[in-house]
Amino acid sequence: MNLTIDLGGSDNPLDDLERVSDCFSALDDLLQGCHLQDPERERLAVLIATLTLLQRAALDHLLDARLASSRLHAVA
Numbered sequence: 001m002n003l004t005i006d007l008g009g010s011d012n013p014l015d016d017l018e019r020v021s022d023c024f025s026a027l028d029d030l031l032q033g034c035h036l037q038d039p040e041r042e043r044l045a046v047l048i049a050t051l052t053l054l055q056r057a058a059l060d061h062l063l064d065a066r067l068a069s070s071r072l073h074a075v076a
Contacts, residue, residue, distance in 0.1 A: 007054060013065045016058035023051055 005023060007016045027047065036044065 013062040020055045020058050
């Protein structure tokens with residue numbers, strides 16, 4: 001399975017956070033009623049860890065954008 005998530009392509013940092021959130025929702029839908037074997041559990045753990053890191057990066061990007069914006073307003 002290959003998964004590509006395009007982050008950073010928008011000027012709006014909320015777009016990245018929304019994309020990661022959509023991935024978590026899709027994963028939740030996919031796993032409803034599934035019985036996983038050990039290899040699938042390991043792959044799933046890696047996917048969840050990766051999505052969590054992407055979510056943190058998107059949040060950091062959002063916070064950095066807000067801090068930069070508030071600094072600009074303070075200077076003006």
